[in-house]
Amino acid sequence: MNRYLKLVHMEIHRFRYILAALLGLVAVVQWGALVWSARRMDAALDEVEKFGRYTMYINELSDRKISYAEAIYNAQQLYILSVLAVIGTLCAYLLFVWYRDWLGRSTFIYRLLMLPSARSSIYLSKLTAIVVFIIASLAFQALSLAIGGVIFEVLIRGDRQGESYFVDIVNATLVLQYLMPLRLGDFALNYGLGIVAVLVVFTGILIERSYRWTGIAYAVGYVLICAAAIVIPINVMGMYRTSSYLYTAEIVGIELAIILFVAAVSIWLGFRLLRRKISV
Amino acid sequence: MKRYWLSIVLALFGVCGIAGYYVFGASDELPAFKLTTISGDPKEAEPLQITAQYENRIKLKYLYLTTKGSRYQPDEGLLDRPRPSWMDYPFYRKLLKDHRGFMRKKTVDSSLYVDEKRLVYADVRSETDRADYTIILDILDRASEETLHKEGTMPLPELNNWTIVSDVQVRGEDLHVLVQKSVKLRTGNEVRYEYVDHVFDLTGKHKRDMKLDFGLETPNNSTYFIYRNGEVGSSEFAGFWSQEQQQSEADFDGTPYWTYRAYTYSYDTGRITQVGDARLEKPNTPGYMYENWLEAGVFYTARSDHAKHSLEVERHELGTKRKHALTIEYDTLGGKELQSIRITAGRIYLLLSIPESEEELLVALDVSNGKVLYKGKISAEDGTENVMDVNQDLRPVRIDYNY
Structure with missing residues (x-):
């Protein structure tokens, strides 16, 4: 058990910089997209108030409020791209988590196979590490949505903020519906x-x-x-x-x-x- | 242990993050609604379910409203199958539970006949461009649980386009399978629609066929079977309504008028009888509604008059041939526009919009005399003051009755 946990930790440790970079990418892209989208909608509301001119973001049917879910909806392509970047990297790492042990001059797999414990630990530790990466990425996505909500509240003045339900936020992008089903x-x-x-x-x-x-x-x-x-x-x-x-x-x-x-x-x-x- | 802080923190972060997501998600649901009583007996609304759309610029969701509350249709997951809505009625759920084996693959309610003695399910196997189709009969004796399976091929003078079962009835010792066919005429690409009553005995032996001739004169006509209101047991009559385009009668802009007629077909006598008078209508008028129901030997026709903000309901007792007519004016009920109507179980249920309000009014009237028995409205379940704001996103579309 101890050997298995050590191997899990080793696998997580090896991926730590890539994971950090991926989560950083998600944060920068999603929060950046949110700021851009919310500001654009806010500016469109300004135009409606000043000149009565409606745009594609604020139409005549709108109740002249913007919600967090709508801000995400209007920037969903960037949300989807950031999520796909994480999914793509994790899929590629499914192969690399094994093949990296065979690569290089001092083949690491020799050392792993020579460990005085069951070899199944190697298999299970790699599987566990992948699962940890997935759940950590999902948790970070949930955290990103929560922090995004705070950013939205800071950006948009109170009387313009429409109500956003959790269901709407998840449904605002196609990718979240599948990634984190309700x-x-x-x-x-x-x-x-x-x-x-x-x-x-x-x-x-x-x-x-x-x-x-x-x-x-x-x-x-x-x-x-x-x-x-x-x-x-x-x-x-x-x-x-x-x-x-x-x-x-x-x-x-x-x-x-x-x-x-x-x-x-x-x-x-x-x-x-x-x-x-x-x-x- | 200290060496492993990254793994521990990452795993804990993952588990807590996902748990938090679902805990927060469970506590932050879309607005809940329910049917609340304004006046009358609340029991009148208990069997009803209002299907509504909730749309707030992100996604349109369907929800089902009753006196107990509302339920949103969940987003489709991997385990969700397409499922006919009738399977949710308590009566049919009991049927599925009691006769699990027999009810396999039996998913079309119009193909199913139920009485105290037996269940009959008739299905059709047909292929396009073949000159025949096969009727498949499954008969269950409810007392002995014995089943009978029979198949019979029916020849066609033309080529088959599609064939469906519209109704199944047992009348005495006769089993009637009413089939609607679309056949391709051998002379060209034209298709023709027709109804045939295939009569079998209760052992599944074919006895005779009866082709239904409605005597419609123009080629631009359609005849529709009136599906039953979840009625259980034998019924002598099948109901139909037809629309015929009247080329000679057109508006100044060339919009054609249509003649509407209603009919009954008696399984016992084989006679087709027109119910009520033919009506010349312009169906694309906003708010126009023409609907028919057949239940327990009574034929109902409802036709809205948009200009007068009223509804005419005709009630034809098929046995005694007595006719009653009612005119319901929406403003006397406190409503403005008719959104939906349903006549069932001796009641007329109307869903009306309320003037200068986003709310909807549900009214139940006695079908025999038009007396108002119940008035209710759709309210936000938590009693929030800004019901109108929330209701702006809600649009009731249909009244269902839980048989």
Whole structure:
């Protein structure tokens, strides 16, 4: 356990500057976009008050108030870009978290594989580190929204501030709706599926590392089979058709069993490859 | 331990941040509404559900309002399936619970017949450009839980475009499956719509067919089946209404008038009877509403007169052939414009806008004499003073009745 925690810490420590840079990027882009959007809307309101001229930001239907959610909505492209930058980097790091150990002159993987503890700790520590990066990024996104609310209140004078509901803020950008769904159940499902996808990719990487050139084909095949095993039954069982033979609870139960099976196979295979087959 | 502060802080920050997000999200919900009584018996509004739209420039959301409160339609997640709204009615939920096996794949309420003895579900399997279609019958004996499954192919003189089941009824020893078809004429690309009553016995053996001829004269006509108000048990009649475009009758700007007619078809006699008089109308007038209902052997027609701010309701008792007419003036009820109407369970339910207000008025009237039994309005649930501000974003669209 101690060795596993040390490995987790090591993985987090290795990514700390990249993570800090990503979160910094989110803060700068999102708060900057908010300031730009809120000021533009505020200026548009000034024009309405002075000259009665309506713009695309403040139209005749408006109650001459601007809300935090609207300010985000009008700058959503920049919010989406900043979030995509984080998602893209984390996806790339899924591969790099393994391959960096093989890179360089003094191959680090030698040292990891020679540790006097179960090799499964290496697999689990990398998985845990990725999960920590994801939840920390999500928490920072939530914090960014909260701080954005304060920035908005500072920027826009009180009588112009319209009410913003939490639901509206989340719905203001397409990316937040998927990234941080409003229902906790959806969050658990989305990220549970995401973790299974990470397990499949990790095992794919280990297959490639174990069999090298032919391993690439095996790894791609493995990932495709796992994806098909999860996606095809959803269509076959008619999850998104009204007239399917199975009831929702039954389809969800079967699908959950398949997902758990894929996760279990990926972990088992990953551990087995690390223990017996991996080559340096 | 000190060495690991970064990992510990990062993990704690992540967990606390996400927990905080959901705790705050649960406490900051969109405004809640409910139906509150102005006058009359509050029980009159208990079976009702108002479907409304809430829009505040970010997103349009549907919500469902009752006397108990409101419920927003949740954003679709991975586990949300398309689901017909009738499956939420308590009556059908009980049916799904009691006959779980039989109700599999049975998702169209007009294909389902329910009485104390049996459940019947009729489905159609059809392919475009084929000269036949198949009727699939599932019959459940509720006492013995025995099911009967039968399939029968029906030939078509033309090519099939699409076919749906409009109604299923058991009358004595006859099982009627009323089918609406769109057929492609062999002479060209034209399509024709028609209704056929396929009659089977209770063992699923095909007995006869009855093609419904409404005798409409013009080619520019459409005939629509009037779906039932969640009615359970056998009904002698099926209801229809038709609209025919009258090319000869047009406005100065060329806008055509339409003739509206209502009909009943008797499953017992096979006779089609026109209900009430034909009406020449200009349907694209703002606020125009023409709706029909058939329930428990009574046919209702409601037609709004936008200029007079009133509603005419005709009530035809099909058995006795008696006709009653009512005129409801909105201003006598305290309303201005008609937003929605529903006639069911011996009541006329109206949703009216209130003059110089953003609020909506719900009125329940006795269908037999027009007596006002209930008046209510949509209020913010927390009783906030700026109800009007909040209600500006709320637009009721439909009255539903929880059968």
